[in-house]
Amino acid sequence: MTNFLETERLIIRSWIPERDAEQAFVIYNDPEVTHFLGKASLVTSVESQRQRLIDNIEQWHRRNNGTGSWAIVEKETTTIVGTILLKQLPDKDGLPTQDYEVGWHLRRASWGKGYATEAGQVMLNYGFNVLNLPVINAVVKPENHASIRVTERLGMKPIGRTNKYYGIELLLFQLDAPEE
Ligand SMILES: CC(C)(COP(=O)(O)OP(=O)(O)OC[C@H]1O[C@@H](n2cnc3c(N)ncnc32)[C@H](O)[C@@H]1OP(=O)(O)O)[C@@H](O)C(=O)NCCC(=O)NCCS
Incomplete structure (x- = not known):
């Protein structure tokens, strides 16, 4: 299995459903983790x-197109x-827009x-350097303070509230690609 990206403490790699389902279940069977992700994110088996x-x-x-989880x-x-x-943000009907978001669970x-923060940083680098994205977004529910702090640590700029994505009101954060 090839690693996709690597940081000091972490390896970022593709999911292997047969091998990883039980460990993914530990993440997504936890209502504390899925609290801000929407009801559909909670997995029950x-x-x-x-x-x-x-x-x-x-x-x-x-x-x-190089996007994924x-x-x-x-x-x-x-x-x-x-x-x-790192993926295209969905509009209110769930259709992919041309705006890209980074996300973490x-x-x-x-x-x-x-x-x-460590995984987010390497994903931003990938989005800018490999996918050549001019801007990368993050959208966060206003009460999700832990996630807002991640955007701050990554140096993302608070833009304000938006209704453009997921059919709900979210806080939008953006980072521009570094100048050449
Ligand atoms: C959002 C979420 C990923 C944030 O997790 P987190 O552990 O707070 O964020 P990080 O992994 O960046 O860790 C930062 C924290 O670790 C601490 N820390 C410890 N060692 C550190 C290190 N070597 N480097 C950086 N931070 C470190 C920081 O002080 C910080 O804690 P603080 O906020 O209490 O000051 C987590 O709360 C989560 O999975 N929530 C559920 C899913 C979710 O809502 N996702 C976001 C949807 S928009």
Whole structure:
């Protein structure tokens, strides 16, 4: 299995549904993790988690534009500690726009270690340097203070509230590609 990206403490790699479903389930079966992600994010069985990973991989293959969601693996323990994603923001009908977002979900036991920021930084670099995106966005529910702090640590600029994506009101953060 080839690693997609690497940081000091983390490996970012593709999901392997057969092998990873149980560890993904630890993340998405936890209402504390899915609280700000919407009800549909809560997974109730390992089997449905496996199917969700399979469906996601198929979706990224269909899009075939370098976007996706990847497993964050802690090097020290080889445990999957979360998900990092870079994808097109959906409009209110769920259709992909031409705006791209970075996103992070960590299992509860791995909060407070800086992993979302570390994985977010390498994903931003990938978006700017490999996908040549001019701007990368993050959208966060106004009450999700932990996620807002991640955008701050990444140097993303607060733009204000928006209704353009997901059919709900969200706070928008942006980072421009570094100047050549
Ligand atoms: C959003 C979420 C990923 C943030 O997790 P987090 O652990 O707070 O963020 P980071 O991984 O960047 O870690 C930063 C924290 O680790 C601490 N930390 C410890 N060691 C660190 C290190 N080496 N480097 C950076 N920060 C470190 C920081 O002080 C900070 O804690 P603080 O906010 O209490 O000051 C997490 O709360 C989560 O998964 N929530 C559920 C899913 C979700 O809502 N996702 C966002 C949707 S928009």
